[in-house]
Amino acid sequence: MKPKKPFMLVAGAISGIFVLALIGVMVLMTNDTPRSGRFGAAFSLVNDQGEAVDRSIFKGNPSLVYFGYTHCPEVCPTTLYEVAGYLDALGEDGLPLKTYLFTVDPERDTPEVMKGYVTAFSDRITGVTGKPEEMTKVIAGWKAFARKQPNPSGGYSMSHTMDLFLIGADGRLKGLIPYGADHNEAVEKIRATLL
């Protein structure tokens, strides 16, 4: 009996640590995941036609929302081509979907620049820009991330969230599609969560 007790103690301690670690991971993951609640922030921006845009665009229609910028050599064009591909694959089923590119670089991305950029991918993507402080509200509201990274030799780049946000007609976040996701899986996810 004697040798069993220390073993039990050790086992108990190990499982205790394990449970604590698990809770820690779960807390971290919850903090990390953009909120699944309703989008609450009020904001005032413009679309690529220069028309006013406010938080009501997240309601009434399911939408695909991406935070990117036009001075982005790789990730943004790749994602937007993927998105155009999802819309093609969904065909008529996807007609209720609205698709938005919110620029994380509103200083350089004017409505005209946004218009030229998004239409190169699809006529179904709408660019949204405006005052930087208003854009910050949308980014923070969805718990996305964007930060200006000054370049030592002048100018700047943007660090930003790469996920595509799937937002339901009720204005709630239904899911995310990560960068580099499989095309078919992404299309199925959109179908399952938004259509």
Next chain:
Amino acid sequence: MIRNKIAGAGAILCTMLAFGVAEGHEFKVGQIEIGHPYSRAMLPVAKVGGGYMKLTNNGAADRLVSATSARAGSVEFHEMKMNGAIMEMRELDSGIALPAKSTVELKPGGYHVMFMNVTQPFKEGEMVKATLVFEKAGPVDVEFSVGPVAGEKGHGAHAEHGK
């Protein structure tokens, strides 16, 4: 109709030729080989383009310190890093180190050349001339072959690569 077909065949042939050239080309300066510099077609309003290549240093440690191109206001070196779901971009202002006898690949998602303030967006099939300057090996003229827009290739070939 026939004219269309000929044009189509011509386009395919051009693409094949461009592709063939693009796959093979290489430059050399001192002990450094610059393998297949390539870029991507830019969108009509885009101002920046990425450049990628494989640098093989067969000699002593060196450094890619700068680059210029008539097609860009300036040319920088950047590092892209994926930190979870966040894409981080930063300029490598001291260039790209090439340790002795090593290979450093500039590729999407990592180190890359950034053509800044491009006034005439790169078009698929063209060659973009640039000069790379190495700290020890010195300058070398290279050409970046321009491929399809980022993502476009993957878009058409999903069934194939299954990714």
